[in-house]
Amino acid sequence: xxxxxxxxxxxxxxxxxxxxxxxxxxxxxxxxxxxxxxxxxxxxxxxxxxxxxxxxxxxxxxxxxxxxxxxxxxxxxxxxxxxxxxxxxxxxxxxxxxxxxxxxxxxxxxxxxxxxxxxxxxxxxxxxxxxxxxxxxxxxxxxxxxxxxxxxxxxxxxxxxxxxxxxxxxxxxxxxxxxxxxxxxxxxxxxxxxxxxxxxxxxxxxxxxxxxxxxxxxxxxxxxxxxxxxxxxxxxxxxxxxxxxxxxxxxxxxxxxxxxxxxxxxxxxxxxxxxxxxxxxxxxxxxxxxxxxxxxxxxxxxxxxxxxxxxxxxxxxxxxxxxxxxxxxxxxxxxxxxxxxxxxxxxxxxxxxxxxxxxxxxxxxxxxxxxxxxxxxxxxxxxxxxxxxxxxxxxxxxxxxxxxxxxxxxxxxx
Ligand code: RNT
Ligand code: ZN
Numbered sequence: 001x002x003x004x005x006x007x008x009x010x011x012x013x014x015x016x017x018x019x020x021x022x023x024x025x026x027x028x029x030x031x032x033x034x035x036x037x038x039x040x041x042x043x044x045x046x047x048x049x050x051x052x053x054x055x056x057x058x059x060x061x062x063x064x065x066x067x068x069x070x071x072x073x074x075x076x077x078x079x080x081x082x083x084x085x086x087x088x089x090x091x092x093x094x095x096x097x098x099x100x101x102x103x104x105x106x107x108x109x110x111x112x113x114x115x116x117x118x119x120x121x122x123x124x125x126x127x128x129x130x131x132x133x134x135x136x137x138x139x140x141x142x143x144x145x146x147x148x149x150x151x152x153x154x155x156x157x158x159x160x161x162x163x164x165x166x167x168x169x170x171x172x173x174x175x176x177x178x179x180x181x182x183x184x185x186x187x188x189x190x191x192x193x194x195x196x197x198x199x200x201x202x203x204x205x206x207x208x209x210x211x212x213x214x215x216x217x218x219x220x221x222x223x224x225x226x227x228x229x230x231x232x233x234x235x236x237x238x239x240x241x242x243x244x245x246x247x248x249x250x251x252x253x254x255x256x257x258x259x260x261x262x263x264x265x266x267x268x269x270x271x272x273x274x275x276x277x278x279x280x281x282x283x284x285x286x287x288x289x290x291x292x293x294x295x296x297x298x299x300x301x302x303x304x305x306x307x308x309x310x311x312x313x314x315x316x317x318x319x320x321x322x323x324x325x326x327x328x329x330x331x332x333x334x335x336x337x338x339x340x341x342x343x344x345x346x347x348x349x350x351x352x353x354x355x356x357x358x359x360x361x362x363x364x365x366x367x368x369x370x371x372x373x374x375x376x377x378x379x380x381x382x383x384x385x386x387x388x389x390x391x392x393x394x395x396x397x398x399x400x401x402x403x404x405x406x407x408x409x410x411x412x413x414x
Contacts, residue, residue, distance in 0.1 A: 050131025051226020056327025
């Protein structure tokens, strides 16, 4: 089937696939640098902490800023659409012989990231790194009862606000700054309130430094549990939603790996749309737990994209990918997850939402179900291929040959 034949089929349902392609091309989605090196970063040599874990030992991972940037460039080449670059504070790039701790990070340590972003006309998002550091005391950062530790991490958050503002000024694109901490307890706590009150106060202190609210968009990410902190995490869903609801200019961030396994973020998106003018998402794929597998074109991913589109969330919901698989080629992992999310958005943009809503509201639920099922078999693949052609990007069948070539030419020499 040709694109024009496929386009005809959609047109019969009142769907303009050219308009969908044009819209998709401009929707920014943040690509996370930490898939490329198993969340290692450049500022420390210790293990990954914070209750998150990468598994696998696929060869060729990026070990220097140069390698990581080269891999990023490859991912850009293999993906259509508008990207943001998502950077963690642990990816600071120091001059030879230089090193500063997290509370002393400055914009200059991220100059090379700005250069990369500018080269690709991309925006930058930022994340303070409240893990993988000897300054994490007893597994705690912003909730620590040790005031010196807590203040260190507050200063880190403040430093990150300044860096976020620098990113936004340099690129001309607002920077989403996401606060996530792994603070919690392995077993039944004796005090659940104290850590949360300290966390609340810590975020307030971080946000008390002056910054341009049009340029920096802070958000707080919730989590139900982490490895080694199974009984209690301070930054629970209720905590972060309530914090964002009561602090002007702060958004909640929902990571779809951070809920009980039968909860779905697709259903939470319209709930938040009722109350928040803007919010953020981490798009991942949990299997049995927050395993952070590569995002695929699966049912829940598609349902999330549908909700974003039909709730009018484009432009209001800040989308970022967040997963880390060390068992396969990491460039393939990053690009595949991004391409899957693009497919999900494209499908959502090519659906007869108005008609489906009408059928729901008039209680024609059998007809609604049949139409929902029928649109699943529309020739989306042809629209996807046309999008890739227009963007000058390799199709799904040629994709892995490009990866293999890069592996042979570049990764195998590391
Ligand atoms: C961890 C959170 C968090 C991290 C990144 C590296 O469970 O999802 O977003 O994945 O900050
Ligand atoms: Zn996340």
